[in-house]
Amino acid sequence: MLELNELTTRLVREFVASGYLPNFEKLYRQSYIYNTDAGESGLNLNPWIQWFTVHSGLPFEEHQVYLLGEGYSNDIPTLGNIISDSGFTVALFGSMNVGFKNPLNGLAKPDAWADGVNAYPDTLEPFRKFVQSQVQEHTNPEFKPSLKNYIEFGSFMIRHGLSSGTVIGIIKQLIAEKFTGDTWKRPFVLDALQWNTFSHLYSKHKPEFATFFSNSVAHTQHTHWREFEPDPFDVKPSQEDVRKYGDAIRKAYIANDRLIGNALSLVDSETTLIFCTALSQRPALEWESEGGKMFYRPYDIDGFCRFLGIESEITCRPVMAEEFWIEFKSDKDLELGLAILEGAKLGNERLMKTYPREGGIYSGCRLHMPIADDAQIVTHDGRSAPVRSHLYKSQDVKSGMHDRSGMLWISLPNREHKVLDANPVPLETIAPTILTLLEIAPLSSMRADPLPEIIH
Numbered sequence: 001m002l003e004l005n006e007l008t009t010r011l012v013r014e015f016v017a018s019g020y021l022p023n024f025e026k027l028y029r030q031s032y033i034y035n036t037d038a039g040e041s042g043l044n045l046n047p048w049i050q051w052f053t054v055h056s057g058l059p060f061e062e063h064q065v066y067l068l069g070e071g072y073s074n075d076i077p078t079l080g081n082i083i084s085d086s087g088f089t090v091a092l093f094g095s096m097n098v099g100f101k102n103p104l105n106g107l108a109k110p111d112a113w114a115d116g117v118n119a120y121p122d123t124l125e126p127f128r129k130f131v132q133s134q135v136q137e138h139t140n141p142e143f144k145p146s147l148k149n150y151i152e153f154g155s156f157m158i159r160h161g162l163s164s165g166t167v168i169g170i171i172k173q174l175i176a177e178k179f180t181g182d183t184w185k186r187p188f189v190l191d192a193l194q195w196n197t198f199s200h201l202y203s204k205h206k207p208e209f210a211t212f213f214s215n216s217v218a219h220t221q222h223t224h225w226r227e228f229e230p231d232p233f234d235v236k237p238s239q240e241d242v243r244k245y246g247d248a249i250r251k252a253y254i255a256n257d258r259l260i261g262n263a264l265s266l267v268d269s270e271t272t273l274i275f276c277t278a279l280s281q282r283p284a285l286e287w288e289s290e291g292g293k294m295f296y297r298p299y300d301i302d303g304f305c306r307f308l309g310i311e312s313e314i315t316c317r318p319v320m321a322e323e324f325w326i327e328f329k330s331d332k333d334l335e336l337g338l339a340i341l342e343g344a345k346l347g348n349e350r351l352m353k354t355y356p357r358e359g360g361i362y363s364g365c366r367l368h369m370p371i372a373d374d375a376q377i378v379t380h381d382g383r384s385a386p387v388r389s390h391l392y393k394s395q396d397v398k399s400g401m402h403d404r405s406g407m408l409w410i411s412l413p414n415r416e417h418k419v420l421d422a423n424p425v426p427l428e429t430i431a432p433t434i435l436t437l438l439e440i441a442p443l444s445s446m447r448a449d450p451l452p453e454i455i456h
Contacts, residue, residue: 001211001274001434002263003054003095004256005047006218008280009035009407015253023261027275030415032453036406037424038279045402047218048097048113050278050427055079055098057431057446067355067362068319069115071097077443079431080108083209086440091205093198094213106207112215113319126156127197134190157193161200166192184224184248187216188255195259199266209438214259220252221281226292226399233399234288272437275409278427284401287368292397295322296365296387304390308379309340321394323364337361343380346387351377365391368398410454420453 015021016028038050040060048068049060055078056063065071071078080092080100090106092098100108102120109124110117112135119128130153166189173189176182191214198212227237227245237245260275267273287293298304301316301324310326312333317325328334334356341363344351353366371393376384405424410433432442433450442450 001209001276002259003051003211003213003276003278004217004259005051005096005213005215005277006221006279006281006402007253007256007277007407008221008282008403009405011249011253012407015250020250020254021257021260023257023264026264027260027273027409027411029417031273031275031409031411031417032451033417033419033421034408034410034451035421035424036276036278036408036427036430038404038406038427040404045279045404047278047402050406051096051098051213052076052078053427054276054278054430055095057428057442057448059426059428062445065097067357068097068113068323069325069362070357072099072110072114072117074099077445079209079434080104080106080211082435082443083438083440086438088208088438088440089205091198091201091207091210093201093211094194095211096213096215106205107201111213115317115319115325126152127160130156131190131194134186157196161196162193163196166196182244184220184245185251187219188252191216191255191259195262199262202266209434212259212263214256217249217252217256218281220248221400222284222398224248224399225281225283226397229283232283232285233292234285235292235397270413272413273411274430274434275407275411276430277406277408279406280403281400282403284398286401287398290369292399293368294370294397295368295394296371296391297322297394298324298390299392301326305337307385307390308344309381309383310337312337319362319364321364323362325360325362327360334359334361340380345378346371346375410451412454418453425451 012021012024016025038045044060048071049065052063052065052071053059056076063076065074078098080090080098084090084105090104092100092108094109094111096111104120107124108120109128110119112132119125130149169189169192173185202210224245226233227242228249230236230242263273284293301318305314305316305326313329315327319325326337328337338354338356338361341352341354341361342350346367349367351365351367352363355362371387373388375387377387377390378384408430426448428448429451432446432448433454435442436450436455
């Protein structure tokens with residue numbers, strides 16, 4: 001199952017029609033074609049909720065996995081463990097917010113935002129650690145991996161399928177960054193590295209169920225839809241930004257087209273290949289009157305918590321965008337930390353969002369409008385400091401937002417083509433369909449029926 005997060009039907013059709021996506025077109029012509037409906041809105045439409053629905057067969061109102069990272073800390077059965085426990089081998093490679101229990105009959109690399117979750121087996125840890133640091137800290141101007149990190153990662157990749165094409169791509173990217181400073185193509189390089197490792201492991205272990213997750217299109221749409229289609233936006237991009245980033249989304253889809261082509265070459269004639277997006281995106285226009293949606297994040301999360309007044313022993317881990325986890329040693333420390341976070345203000349506005357959970361708090365700056373450099377953060381006990389001394393603003397102004405529609409293409413071994421997109425199907429149908437294809441009975445908790453055209 002190729003989990004290409006948040007690809008948009010309209011853009012796939014436009015780019016296919018223009019000849020940019022030959023592998024998407026090939027897969028389309030040999031698949032059963034469905035539209036999906038995530039069935040949620042607002043914050044409930046976040047992808048880490050919807051991908052858990054895909055893997056559990058349960059809607060959000062039943063699984064209640066709300067935060068990124070919570071998919072790893074519950075006992076709800078998901079495809080990987082259900083299939084593994086049924087005697088099949090599995091390879092889960094980056095599936096978003098989808099937990100797994102060890103020992104697993106196969107392997108698993110957690111998503112890049114997973115909080116304190118190790119890969120299985122632990123021989124994949126050098127890869128997981130490096131990818132996670134690159135993704136979680138990509139907006140932080142003060143983050144610099146050590147030479148040791150690079151050496152460990154390079155050594156791992158040499159042993160796990162690093163291709164000459166990927167090496168050439170890395171060299172080109174580094175040269176381009178040196179002269180232009182642009183890093184927006186890094187997610188495409190990361191996809192290539194991930195595919196090298198995934199395809200190496202897939203060819204070696206021949207798993208009977210495998211997933212591969214990519215977030216490069218979702219990230220690019222979130223950050224560069226404004227330059228791609230300026231007309232709907234009140235806050236217009238500069239001509240220079242249009243020149244630099246106006247083609248970024250198309251190039252992201254082309255990079256995903258290479259993933260599709262790689263997958264078509266990797267699988268044999270008896271393998272079912274599934275392409276799923278879970279949801280999609282559209283232009284983010286709701287914040288235009290405020291100058292567009294921005295986010296702010298601490299340079300040093302632990303140091304920022306100390307400034308706010310948290311003195312107890314804590315462990316801080318970045319997640320996505322402005323968000324991070326703070327873990328506490330005791331309930332008393334957590335309760336005090338929650339009061340300190342909720343007491344921090346910028347003017348009359350509460351500064352931090354807080355979602356307390358057992359043992360920790362999921363937090364991040366809750367303000368998304370432009371903030372003056374000389375604005376003061378005021379702590380719960382009346383101390384103050386300039387925003388710029390603790391928080392940096394991401395250079396990316398959000399311009400793509402989530403949409404509940406998605407794509408589901410299922411290429412069965414007979415490679416028959418049928419278009420069945422008149423009525424969208426709920427995401428809850430995907431897990432029971434996959435289990436039925438493997439001749440595993442769907443769990444009684446899965447209320448949706450398998451797709452009848454697929455299992456006939």
